[in-house]
Amino acid sequence: MKSALIVRHVPYEGVAGFRLPIEEAGYVVDRIDVADPAFQSVDLIAPDLLVMMGGPMGVYETEAHPWIPCEVAKLAQRVAARRPTLGVCLGAQMVAAAAGARVYPGPVKEVGFAPVEITEAGHRSPLARIDGVPVLHWHGDTFDLPEGATVLARTANYTQAFSIGPNILAIQCHPEMGEDERFEAWLAGGEAYAAEAGTTPERLRADYTTLGPPAVSAGRALARRWLAGLA
Incomplete structure (x- = not known):
């Protein structure tokens, strides 16, 4: 059987x-x-598939989160080996850092x-599904x-997805979210953050429903196409 390891940075942001x-x-x-104390010794190269999920911290916040340099260093080895890796939001930023980017x-x-705006390359990629x-x-x-x-998707402000070969995919947005009840935990702690973006928990909750x-x-169609194309 093939193995997949999901790395969670906070309990409410799962796969x-x-x-x-x-x-x-x-x-x-x-x-x-x-x-988990075991994370310091976990092998991030061994799994057939590694999925790095999101979180509210920044890759640069190493003093507040001393596990970050360990994660980036381990992830860098996996990215260098081109082992199948999917990063979402913070996970995408971790992939960028592991590949040497700021x-x-x-x-x-x-x-x-x-x-999101899909690039020309993105239309030939799994990102075409969204x-x-x-x-x-x-x-x-x-x-x-x-x-x-290779940039696959963007918005006016940010790169939203990139790939490094067929096996490394980083997605800044959250095409995995839409039916997970843990979204309520995002809203519970995110009112101020949402306000900075000009929205409210009530608006987000309503949009999440519809x-x-x-x-x-x-998002599932995106993931299926990416998984099917792994080298």
């Missing part, structure tokens, strides 16, 4: 809608939290459902494009 296509592709899914606070916060579909955004950090990476299911359906 969500991506679990189904990962299991459909024949992977046995395991999970580890960065707060991660830093962006000019604005993007929070809420909105479509073309025109409003997906969840919840980010304020950004990154320089790693050497050798736009969430089609978003996660498109």
Whole structure:
């Protein structure tokens, strides 16, 4: 059986809608939290598939989160080996850092459902599956494009997805979110963050109800195509 390891940076940001296509592709899914003492010794190269999920911290906040340099160093070895790796939001920023790029606070916060602009390369990639579909955004950090990476999607403010070959995919937005009840935990602690982006928990909750299911359906199609194309 193929193995998939999900790395969670906070308990309420799990693999969500991506679990189904990962299991459909024949992977046995395991999970580890960065707060687990065992994370310091976990092998991030060994799993057949590694999925790095989101979190409210920044890659540069190493004093507050001393596990970050360890994670980036381990992830750098995996990226260098081109082992199948999917990074979402903070996970995407971790992939960028592991590939040698700078991660830093962006000019604005993007929070809420909105479509992304798919690039020409993106239309030939799994990101084509979310073309025109409003997906969840919840980010304020950004990154320089790693050497050798291809931009697949963007918004006016940020790169939203890039790939490094067929096996490394980084997605800044959240096409896995749309039916996960843990979204309430995002809202509970995110009122001030949402306000900076010009929205409210009430608006986000309403959009999650109506736009969430089609978003996660498109996100699953994205994941299925990416998994099917792994080298």
